[in-house]
Amino acid sequence: MNPQISPSILAADFARLADEAAAVAGVADWLHVDVMDGHFVPNLTIGLPVVASLRKHTPLPLDCHLMIADPDRWAPEYAAAGARNVTIHAEAATAPVRTLRMIRAAGARAGLAVNPGTPVEPYADLLPEVDMLLVMTVEPGFGGQPFLDLVLPKVRRARELISRHGGEVWLQVDGGVGDETIGRCAEAGADVFVAGTAVFGAQDPAAAVQRRRSVAAAAAGGPGDGSGHG
Ligand code: DX5
Ligand code: ZN
16 A cells, blocks of 8 residues: 555644645645543543534545543544544553444444554454554654654564454554654554644645655655555
């Protein structure tokens, strides 16, 4: 699969979300929406009403990353609100299989995320329930943090687990992904790249998306242009 870029609106101007989304609309593959509840992570961002509003103002599919304490309760509602992908955290879900199935039943892709300190191997048996595995490359909660190199071996192991499983599961990385780190992530096997600061902190967010995609594609050994949908 060609690399896909999911710009995170956490680094955008929250008072101008529709404009910020429009700045990457023709070039990004997704819009990454970081939902934080002040419990699972020490930060509070946006929730269902904003997702429902954004849905009406951007053609980009919404990639909702739920950093919340009770994803079992809320994840299906994000799918119902129009999210195209809903990712829950393995550390927070008490019934991940049921919740992942409910996300799919509501018409969205189902994502499962692991924090830097959480091993991926215990979730190998869940891969048939998952459309995307998210390996966090920072501790979740804030944008603009430095990339954690120590997670790269886990990205490789996650790619191996996916290959062994044989199904089509995307492998996303999130946190500190920019010019300097995206190539290493692609080389380790990631194919969906969240970038907050590296896109919305740039003068030209659309050009920043294109540049990241080319670097990722070159590192993965594929073509660097096109929509990213392979
Ligand atoms: C962190 C969030 C990320 C964040 C990434 O908890 O999940 O999506 O926006 O931001 P950057 O790319 O600035 O590290
Ligand atoms: Zn995120």
